[in-house]
Amino acid sequence: MNNWSFGRKAVFCVISSVLASSLAGIVFILLNSRIRSLVVAVVTASFICALIFFIVSQLLRDKDTKVRITSQIASVVVGFLVIVSTVIINLAPFIVFPCNHNEAAYDDLTELSKVEDSRISEIRIDDLTGWRISSRSAKPDQKRPVIICFYGNGMNASATSLMIFKDKNGIYGDFNENTDFVCVDYPGYGISGGAPDSDSVKEMALKVYDEVASWETTSEIILFGYSIGTGIATYTASERDAAGLILWAPYANAYDIFNNYLNIFYGPCRLLVRFRMDSDKYIKNVDCPVLILASDADEMVPYQSSRDLFAAADGTAADFVSLSGISHNAFWQDTKALDNTYEFIGEVA
């Protein structure tokens, strides 16, 4: 090795730095428990691609150099595409559904639900759990509308219900003045069983609707979706009868959200998106009044995607309210969003 030329030593050092930085990347990801499983996926895919490269090289070892080099380059390019696809396919579920749970909020609501004549009660539907906040003005056995909330992917039923119930800033009162407010955790969220994906959340939404519809006190159901929950709410409204559909920061389809994150999901690249939620198709089967609220400063859901959804609704009984300068997470504190929502609830309930 002492006799190595400088060029050879440099190549050796570059290869050893590729090894070391890859190891550093693996260690960094292993320290992050949320995406630990992705290391196995990437290493396995890399190993398979390298094996294919080796087999191709061995099979073509007697062939012309041009053919051999071209085939090796082709197998490296395919390997690169496989690795990128592996990362996208395996990472997407962690980004779309990060499975949130707030133990403190859950414990608080459990305590609150034990108080005599409490307006809070826990809902259990198979392995799904959530909360019902009963209307302030209605008598316990009186019929009243129920709002079913499908929250954003970074939220959970306990924290959302507690926020509405405690109403520290006095801005959420109209969510349960004359209506019940129901929020159930998606599969994998809170203490709900299962794993979240496009099929399981759709199935969960219909189960929740059917459960709420079976209550004797339910007069009508208003579906309310925020962010990722708008697709689920729209799907439910397309499959069941609702008195109204409220959508905060909705998307026309899941590709728009993915493209907002990494702008490559067109044509065949769409096959990499396993979360399918085509709100623009579902909304065509919705026949109840729809309220869409979108912000031109939304950094998560593109404003144009919300406009596309509104266009897909053909304007039939749909109303679009444009919010200016409101970031994605500021919807819950925005007076204009809340006032329009309460006005809509008053009209349809």
Place this chain on the structure above:
Amino acid sequence: MYDLKNNLVNSAIVLLSLIFIGMAFLLTLVAESAAVALLLPILLILLAVVGIILTFVPFFKDHIRLIPVVDAVVGIIVAVIIHFLC
């Protein structure tokens, strides 16, 4: 025999490169800070330069195989520090 050894070495380099690309891409997507997003490309350049400099150090001139070990240790330490800082 020469072909087999050559192809094995090349496949090992391809394997390393693909793991590097996968990790770099993954970190870029999940990064909440620039330090994490650029961790791997910066480490790659830094460690390559450090490795080349080490080849001129008398001890490493005779023990060039130790350079990957030094690189790996430095890389892992940097990853742990970045994890706790970010």
